[in-house]
Amino acid sequence: MPRAGLSTTAVVDAALAVVDEQGLEALTLTAVAARTGVAVPSLYKHVGGLGELRVRVGVRVFEETAERMAAVAIGRSRDDAVAALMHAYRGYVLDHPARYAAMVADPLHDPAYAAAGTKLLEVFFAVLGHYGLDGADAVHAVRRLRAVVHGFASIEAAGGFGLAEDTDVTYGQLIDMYLASLPRS
Amino acid sequence: MPRAGLSTTAVVDAALAVVDEQGLEALTLTAVAARTGVAVPSLYKHVGGLGELRVRVGVRVFEETAERMAAVAIGRSRDDAVAALMHAYRGYVLDHPARYAAMVADPLHDPAYAAAGTKLLEVFFAVLGHYGLDGADAVHAVRRLRAVVHGFASIEAAGGFGLAEDTDVTYGQLIDMYLASLPRS
DNA sequence: CCAAAAAGCTAATCGCTTTAGCTTCGAACG
DNA sequence: CGTTCGAAGCTAAAGCGATTAGCTTTTTGG
Incomplete structure (x- = not known):
């Protein structure tokens, strides 16, 4: 055997x-x-044990998301890059809706998450680098971005948008809304 | 006994x-x-059983949130009302961070949630009523609002904003960002 | 006062995690 | 080749939480 x-x-x-x-x-x-x-x-x-497995699953999801986003941001800049990144983030969730809960649900406090989370953050910061935001402004801009993409993605993944209207349209508006909050050239 | x-x-x-x-x-x-x-x-x-208890807990949190928001929106209109409602939503989370996970984590699919969720949605729609949005536009506006407040609140409740910058500032920017996405008078 | 329903309890089962300790495969080394 | 030893697997057993069954007791309405 x-x-x-x-x-x-x-x-x-x-x-x-x-x-x-x-x-x-x-x-x-x-x-x-x-x-x-x-x-x-x-x-x-x-x-x-089960706890560690959960963490490893969460980390994996984090990494895959970061990877996708980094890949799609290459060769683009400013609004183009941000929009691509937002679409990539949502795309991962659409491809694996159930996984998204794992990314969130678990101990963000766990040190193992730190590395993966940092990688994700770096992608965000890199893309926003083109806007010439200073330190604190960049942090707030990244947080706004996280709130928007995570908020939409987690509601959508959980089936929280019950009505019939096209969620693609909503997401497009969300992207425009976020872009408008960034410094115009 | x-x-x-x-x-x-x-x-x-x-x-x-x-x-x-x-x-x-x-x-x-x-x-x-x-x-x-x-x-x-x-x-x-x-x-x-435990499952039903979880649902009941989630429903209760939904209801309390809706109540707070409805209370604070009274006597205000447009941007003033929207900002107040957003602050109230976040306020609930700040008061009971651990509960927030319950609101999300659980079966949105459960019918018991429907009633509570509807109540919450009604408050959102009522507040946005002053902007003269037609049917589909109102739906998208409500979804944008949900994405923003839920995204920020869930990250904050989970301790996901690690850096030192003041989260109040971030939230203020998020409110401005959202208001800018609504039709200007 | 009495009957019946509601509220509680104990005992027992089941599924899942975790620990302990044994067995065996397979690779490296003489 | 044969040996050995570590890793990978297994079985057995304990423990915890949820759930079900069935009994006892309190309450309450008539």
Whole structure:
């Protein structure tokens, strides 16, 4: 009987798959073990426990989001770059709605998040760099941006926009609204 | 031995107290039972189970928020009313940071939320009524508002704004940004 | 006073996490 | 080749929380 050949990465992969398919509440060691074809306690050889697994999942989502946004911002500047970044952020959520809850729900206080969160912030700051904002103004501009994209994305991911109107339109207006709050050339 | 004299309301009250004091993750039937001085299964006489209790907690938070906002909007109009409402929303979160997670985290899909959510939406629509927005535009304006206030509040409640800059300033800018997106008289 | 419903309790089950300790695969090394 | 030893896995068992069943007791309305 060959071994399962698991690894921390493989376990996190399986966890993400569980979340995608059954939602965040379904992220349980039992579910991950079943998916990886291993007994539950075996998972402890790769992750410290359910808590740590949750953190790793959250970090992974953070990283993937940051990656996407960084990729899309290359070769663009100012409003063009900001709009692209906002679309990329929302795009990740549309692709993996269930994951979004994981990104939020968990211990932002955990140190492991710090690194991933910083990476995400750096992308934001880089894109806003073209507007010549000084230190504090840049911080506030980044916060406004986070509030807007996170607010919209989390409501949309949770199915919170019940009415029939097109959410693409709403998001477009949100982008315009945010851009208007940045210093005009 | 007199009875505990519990009621559904009292159980929800205790649940809110647990959330306030120990966070949303600590909301457990065991914790609520301990606080109300009753055995765990006795709680089932008043609430259907943990799931239902969570929903009731979320609904309560919704209602209280809507109430506060409605109260503060009275006697104001347009920008004045919108700003007051935004401050009231954030104020609730500042007063009960831990509760905010409950408002979000839970089944928006649950029908019980519908009524409470509708009440909240009505306040938003009422305040935006002064701007003469037609149907679809009003919907988008309400969504923008929700995205902004919810985004900021949830990040702040989770301790997501790590840097030293004053969050009051950020929120002020967010209010201005949103107001600028509404039709000028 | 009495009956019945409501409120509470104890006992028991179930699912999930976690710990302990054993077994076995497989790779590196003689 | 054969050995050994660490990593990866497993089984067993404990513990905690939710939930269900079924009994007891208080309250309350007639």
